[in-house]
Amino acid sequence: MRRLTLLFVAGLLGLGVAPALGAQPKTLDIGANQSVWFEEDHTVPMVAVSVSLPAGSAYDPPAKAGLAALAAYLFNEGAGNLNSTAYQDELARRAIQLNLSPDRDYFTLSFVTLSTNLKDAFRLIGLALQRPRFDGDAIARVRAQMLQSLQQEGEDPEAMASRRFYELFFAGHPYGHEVGGTAQGLGAITAADLKGFAKTHWVRGGVKIAVSGDTDSVTLTSLLKSAFGPLPATTPPAPPRVQRSSAPSLTTVAMAVPQSTAQFGLPGILRNDRDYLAGYVANYIVGGGDFSSRLTNEVREKRGLTYGISTSFGTFRGGGYIIGQVATKRESMSESLAVVRDVLRSYAQDGPTADELADAKTYLTGSYPLAFSSNSGIAAQLNSFQRDGLPIEYVARRNSLINALTLDDVRRAARRLFNPARLTIVVAGAPPVAKKSGKPSKTATPR
Amino acid sequence: MIDRETACRCIFAAFLMVASSAARAAPQKISQFALPNGMQVVVIPDHRAPVVTQMVWFRVGAMDDPQGLSGLAHFFEHMMFRGTKSVPGDQFARTLARNGGEDNAFTTQDYTAFYEQIARDRLKLAMDLEADRMAELDLSEPNVNTERDVVLEERRMRIDNSPQALAGEQVDAALFLSHPYGRPVIGWPGEVRRIGRAEAQDFYNHHYAPNNAILVIAGDVTVDQVRTDANATFGRVAARPLVPRVECAQPARLGETRLAVTDPNAKVAYFSRDYRVKSYAEAAPGQAEALDVLAGLLGGDSNSALYRRLVVEKKLATEVGASFDGDSRDDGKFSIYAIPAPGVSLEAVERASDEVIAKFVNSPPGAADLARVKTQLVASAIYQRDSQYALASAYGQALAIGLTVADVQSWPQRINAVTAQDVRGNAVSSLVRREAVTLFLTPGQK
Numbered sequence: 001m002r003r004l005t006l007l008f009v010a011g012l013l014g015l016g017v018a019p020a021l022g023a024q025p026k027t028l029d030i031g032a033n034q035s036v037w038f039e040e041d042h043t044v045p046m047v048a049v050s051v052s053l054p055a056g057s058a059y060d061p062p063a064k065a066g067l068a069a070l071a072a073y074l075f076n077e078g079a080g081n082l083n084s085t086a087y088q089d090e091l092a093r094r095a096i097q098l099n100l101s102p103d104r105d106y107f108t109l110s111f112v113t114l115s116t117n118l119k120d121a122f123r124l125i126g127l128a129l130q131r132p133r134f135d136g137d138a139i140a141r142v143r144a145q146m147l148q149s150l151q152q153e154g155e156d157p158e159a160m161a162s163r164r165f166y167e168l169f170f171a172g173h174p175y176g177h178e179v180g181g182t183a184q185g186l187g188a189i190t191a192a193d194l195k196g197f198a199k200t201h202w203v204r205g206g207v208k209i210a211v212s213g214d215t216d217s218v219t220l221t222s223l224l225k226s227a228f229g230p231l232p233a234t235t236p237p238a239p240p241r242v243q244r245s246s247a248p249s250l251t252t253v254a255m256a257v258p259q260s261t262a263q264f265g266l267p268g269i270l271r272n273d274r275d276y277l278a279g280y281v282a283n284y285i286v287g288g289g290d291f292s293s294r295l296t297n298e299v300r301e302k303r304g305l306t307y308g309i310s311t312s313f314g315t316f317r318g319g320g321y322i323i324g325q326v327a328t329k330r331e332s333m334s335e336s337l338a339v340v341r342d343v344l345r346s347y348a349q350d351g352p353t354a355d356e357l358a359d360a361k362t363y364l365t366g367s368y369p370l371a372f373s374s375n376s377g378i379a380a381q382l383n384s385f386q387r388d389g390l391p392i393e394y395v396a397r398r399n400s401l402i403n404a405l406t407l408d409d410v411r412r413a414a415r416r417l418f419n420p421a422r423l424t425i426v427v428a429g430a431p432p433v434a435k436k437s438g439k440p441s442k443t444a445t446p447r
Numbered sequence: 448m449i450d451r452e453t454a455c456r457c458i459f460a461a462f463l464m465v466a467s468s469a470a471r472a473a474p475q476k477i478s479q480f481a482l483p484n485g486m487q488v489v490v491i492p493d494h495r496a497p498v499v500t501q502m503v504w505f506r507v508g509a510m511d512d513p514q515g516l517s518g519l520a521h522f523f524e525h526m527m528f529r530g531t532k533s534v535p536g537d538q539f540a541r542t543l544a545r546n547g548g549e550d551n552a553f554t555t556q557d558y559t560a561f562y563e564q565i566a567r568d569r570l571k572l573a574m575d576l577e578a579d580r581m582a583e584l585d586l587s588e589p590n591v592n593t594e595r596d597v598v599l600e601e602r603r604m605r606i607d608n609s610p611q612a613l614a615g616e617q618v619d620a621a622l623f624l625s626h627p628y629g630r631p632v633i634g635w636p637g638e639v640r641r642i643g644r645a646e647a648q649d650f651y652n653h654h655y656a657p658n659n660a661i662l663v664i665a666g667d668v669t670v671d672q673v674r675t676d677a678n679a680t681f682g683r684v685a686a687r688p689l690v691p692r693v694e695c696a697q698p699a700r701l702g703e704t705r706l707a708v709t710d711p712n713a714k715v716a717y718f719s720r721d722y723r724v725k726s727y728a729e730a731a732p733g734q735a736e737a738l739d740v741l742a743g744l745l746g747g748d749s750n751s752a753l754y755r756r757l758v759v760e761k762k763l764a765t766e767v768g769a770s771f772d773g774d775s776r777d778d779g780k781f782s783i784y785a786i787p788a789p790g791v792s793l794e795a796v797e798r799a800s801d802e803v804i805a806k807f808v809n810s811p812p813g814a815a816d817l818a819r820v821k822t823q824l825v826a827s828a829i830y831q832r833d834s835q836y837a838l839a840s841a842y843g844q845a846l847a848i849g850l851t852v853a854d855v856q857s858w859p860q861r862i863n864a865v866t867a868q869d870v871r872g873n874a875v876s877s878l879v880r881r882e883a884v885t886l887f888l889t890p891g892q893k
Contacts, residue, residue: 046833144762
């Protein structure tokens with residue numbers, strides 16, 4: 001073949017034009033303190049809906065870890081005069097696909113439906129929100145399923161490392177326990193607890209709703225009002241701010257598995273911090289980009305130590321985090337963690353190069369429209385912006401904000417956020433060979 | 448349940464669930480043509496967003512791994528990202544990322560697929576990059592060694608660390624007898640370690656050619672534009688002589704295999720039964736469709752017969768499911784599984800599952816149940832139109848296993864035509880114990 005490819009690439013880069021975004025969502029008004037964003041598109045006869053309620057595991061009482069999740073998983077287990085079986089049949093025979101995703105701040109319920117069944121879908125969702133049954137039989141069944149999956153997590157070093165990591169990283173804060181709770185917490189939950197939780201947290205105050213697809217504003221507004229209007233107008237308080245005090249540490253969860261997993265983390269920043277986007281870009285360069293990050297390059301591509309290493313940059317309402325993970329055979333964990341520390345050390349010191357920043361900007365802005373190529377994708381993306389407390393104008397402005405970041409901005413964020421001396425590390429599997437944290441047994445070659 | 452067929456370079460397994468379901472898309476304006484070098488092209492217009500999905504499917508998969516070198520096809524998928532003479536090192540992924548593109552790949556028993564998602568004005572770039580690595584991959588020794596280590600880590604993550612996945616490998620090895628479907632896509636570790644530069648180069652020469660590939664473009668494009676750009680890129684790669692695919696016998700099984708695995712790393716017990724059945728590529732008309740419906744009725748969701756009986760009514764299990772994997776060139780697989788509730792034996796779960804299966808063998812399903820499952824399956828074809836990736840996957844997979852564009856388009860009608868008697872008839876002929884492997888996985892010391 002010819003060798004035109006690189007020239008062609010360079011030519012495109014020179015243009016520096018970010019592609020257009022197809023979506024132009026608008027807001028709908030269904031009442032105070034309720035956020036509804038809607039993208040209208042009639043191409044496919046379906047509608048995708050994503051609803052986030054302020055009903056995450058951060059609201060679990062200390063002795064009842066798992067309450068928010070158990071309530072969420074009981075969402076489709078009976079409502080009004082429909083028992084569990086009848087309710088699920090109503091959804092299934094209309095091919096309404098419902099997905100229940102409790103997380104730390106929010107309980108996100110999303111569904112797709114054929115547009116001909118939209119009215120029934122909102123009727124059933126509204127019924128479950130307004131009149132959940134929490135029948136004893138259903139509670140017992142779902143609780144048993146959650147306990148069984150807690151048990152099965154014991155097979156999985158990634159799950160075990162993550163559980164311990166959150167306990168340490170968010171020690172003393174309600175973010176510290178897993179969304180799925182604990183065996184003790186789940187065992188203590190009663191029907192009265194669940195009913196009380198739904199009454200105070202399945203509310204319209206602070207609800208975030210995103211819709212995309214084949215309907216119109218008038219129809220949708222009326223359906224939303226009937227589903228959400230009867231809910232209490234109260235707004236639960238935001239979870240408390242994270243006051244991180246735990247010292248940097250290296251902890252091992254002993255497991256006899258062939259491959260160990262490490263979770264490593266650093267304190268993040270809130271979504272409204274002035275360095276948030278700079279931190280987001282800084283993270284993309286060091287560990288966020290799938291196959292182009294510094295960590296992937298050093299740990300996977302050059303040394304073949306792992307199949308996957310990545311870091312994610314995120315925020316809860318009460319605090320931010322940077323959490324990374326790497327899995328490798330037990331005898332390579334020390335070396336892998338040493339490389340991670342070295343990569344972070346030089347990154348915190350010098351930040352990204354101008355080329356790395358330019359590449360990050362063209363990726364992050366250029367790939368942005370991919371998130372808006374399906375109704376399901378649009379509803380999920382819009383709902384995520386809503387949870388972050390962003391205004392709808394952000395959808396169109398986001399790329400220009402990223403393009404406006406300077407090398408100084410991102411270097412400042414890298415220095416502030418990626419200091420390896422602050423790492424909290426949990427390894428599930430065989431203990432790494434080096435015993436002392438912060439003292440890698442083997443120094444990796446700098447790039 | 449264990450996905451027997453998929454291993455990939457990616458770390459986002461959830462994405463693949465879409466690809467592994469049956470070919471199911473509603474009729475649309477699909478165009479199909481071939482380039483002079485034999486490469487097939489399918490174009491699926493979707494003008495909702497200014498983006499495109501490109502997929503290149505090669506009709507080569509793990510079943511084509513040479514004897515003693517299981518895992519070669521999957522390993523080779525990884526090597527396709529290790530650079531060419533014109534786009535060296537990791538420049539493939541970096542160039543796409545710099546242009547806002549996402550990319551990845553996956554390998555199954557029957558095919559290997561590569562894809563990119565990118566803004567429509569950069570489709571030509573993605574075509575250029577794919578055509579380039581189809582023509583002149585650079586397989587240097589150090590690359591091969593490092594990537595083999597990566598693949599072994601992938602195997603530890605997906606298989607060796609998971610008691611259910613490890614047991615699942617043994618189920619397939621027993622189920623498919625001497626057919627290559629009995630070998631894991633990712634390969635046996637001892638054989639993966641044997642893969643070297645020469646084996647990789649051989650594999651490339653014999654299988655990675657335009658006359659063995661299918662290009663699928665879904666997105667904001669016109670057919671004319673795709674034709675012009677495909678000719679200017681892929682069209683310049685010369686056809687190569689292919690090694691014909693080996694046809695393997697699938698002799699009738701003479702008896703059920705029962706596999707009892709005790710694993711100290713397992714924390715819950717697990718029952719599964721896998722039946723070797725006819726796939727969409729082999730089955731008589733209506734047969735595979737009836738199995739899709741049967742899987743939905745038996746264990747598709749919480750309205751299914753197994754869930755209602757074992758989880759809701761008798762409280763013998765916390766989790767159950769049934770699935771039909773009929774998207775393969777050779778035999779498919781019909782699977783059921785259950786995780787017993789605490790204190791319940793695997794024997795009790797098996798007995799109850801067999802009672803439910805017996806109902807479908809002895810009498811046709813009820814009208815309401817049949818209508819519900821058919822509605823769900825037909826709707827899935829509409830939901831699939833929401834995703835360029837899912838659409839492109841459906842057509843690419845179908846063509847890669849020997850089906851046609853028309854087969855994908857007529858799938859909803861064929862599902863609608865399935866009768867209660869069809870479901871019963873196919874339960875009788877397909878859920879045959881001698882064609883099955885039954886697994887009891889138990890926590891405990893070996």
